[in-house]
Amino acid sequence: MPKIVDHEERKALIAKATWNVIARDGLEGASVRSIAKEANLSLGAVRHYFNTQEELLEFAMQLVEEQVIERIMEHTKNPLPPKQIAINMLMELVPSDERVIEMQVWLEYTSYKLRKKELKDDPVYQGISLMINKLNEGGFLKEDLHIEEEIIHLHALIDGLALHILMGLVKIGKDRIQALIERELDRLFK
Structure with missing residues (x-):
């Protein structure tokens, strides 16, 4: 009896292998061959789902974005005060230990798109x-707030925190990150 393959699950496996390769070797090391090896699949199996490296990278990036958005939207369902919901949502945009790989992939891919002059918008800015x-x-x-200025300021804080965490030069724990975000929102909320 032939093995039944869940194609969406297989594509997600390949995308997550792509993240691991990008986190370890950078985008330049993310060849289809290295991704297939990471996923423990044949080159042909990967090419069955993705015709080009570009298509694979796009899918891997889209999966990162979908996962983050899904986690953010879960916070809107909680019966918490609006400020706490906002804090929880913003915390999803700053990499904690288990989510550093998402941010590494995000930055690598964003840099790649910038170099190709193909970056049209910033989903983090749009979300904030x-x-x-x-x-x-x-x-x-x-x-009395200048809303556009506050959006830019908050976006800069979130991006800055994320970058500092990835660089690893400034040790900052989850509690301190949350306190910084909370202090920022205290300025904005009534």
Whole structure:
């Protein structure tokens, strides 16, 4: 009897192998051959799902984005105060120990797209902008704020924290990250 293969599961396995290769060897080391080896699959099995390296990288990046968005959206279902929901959502954008690989992949891929002049927008900025605008429309934020400036400021904080964590030069734990984000939101909330 032939083995039944779950194609979506196989594609996710290949994408996660891609993340591991990118985290270890950088994007330049993410050849289809090295990804197949990491996934413990034949080159032909990987090519069955992805015709080109570009297609594979796009899928791997899309999976990172989908996972992060899914985790962020879970926080909107919690019956917590809006500020705590915002803190929890922003914490998803800063890599903790188990999510460092997502941020490594994100930065490598973003740099790659920038070099190719193919980066059209920043989902992190868009997410922060959407969140802050919704909070403002809901009447939760102080009235004298320059919303666009606050979005840029918060985006810079989140990106800066993420970068410092990846560089590993400044040791900063999850509690301290949360305290910094909370202090920032204290400035914005009524």
